[in-house]
Amino acid sequence: VEDTDGEVASSLPAADLRAGYLAQHDPVLTLTPSELLDDVAATGGDAERAQGALAEVLGAEGAERIADVPIADLSGGQRKAVLIGEAIGSSRGVLLLDEPDAHLSADAAARLAGVLARSDDAILAVAHTPHFGQAWDVPELRVERPEEDR
Secondary structure, eight states: OOOOOOOOOOSSOGGGOEEEEEOSSOOOOOSOHHHHHHHHHHTTOOHHHHHHHHHHHHOHHHHHHHTTSOGGGSOHHHHHHHHHHHHHHHOBEEEEEESTTTTOOHHHHHHHHHHHHTOOSEEEEEOSOHHHHHHTTOOOOOOOOOGGGO
16 A cells, blocks of 8 residues: 545534444344444434434345344344444444445345445445445455465
8 A cells, every 4th residue: 555645525524523333243232223223323323324224234124123132132144234234323424344244145235235335424344255345336455465475
């Protein structure tokens, strides 16, 4: 990666920027998705935006079906979708995603790509699956181990 010159600009004042973050490994949460989205709203996030992302990734019926199930009891894909929704609802201008497509079905990952493609946030997503970034046509930086280290 080479150094570059330039400016970082945002349509939001710096004081209003807020990063939404999705960790690679899911935390063990006893909250339900409904309770987690209530927490998003209580901390100044956008619970409606979070719910919308969750419903788009899982489908409206899928999101409704898990609303009151402890997150720790959900499948890996369902947990990931809930935590993605939380990150999106918590963000204001910046979204950091580590392995966002992990545990998601191909269809759910494609729906997530659609959500991200329509987002106004600056997004940094780290994924090991090249098709994920290709699904939403974003600039890609590939980091590979040198041949002699393989």
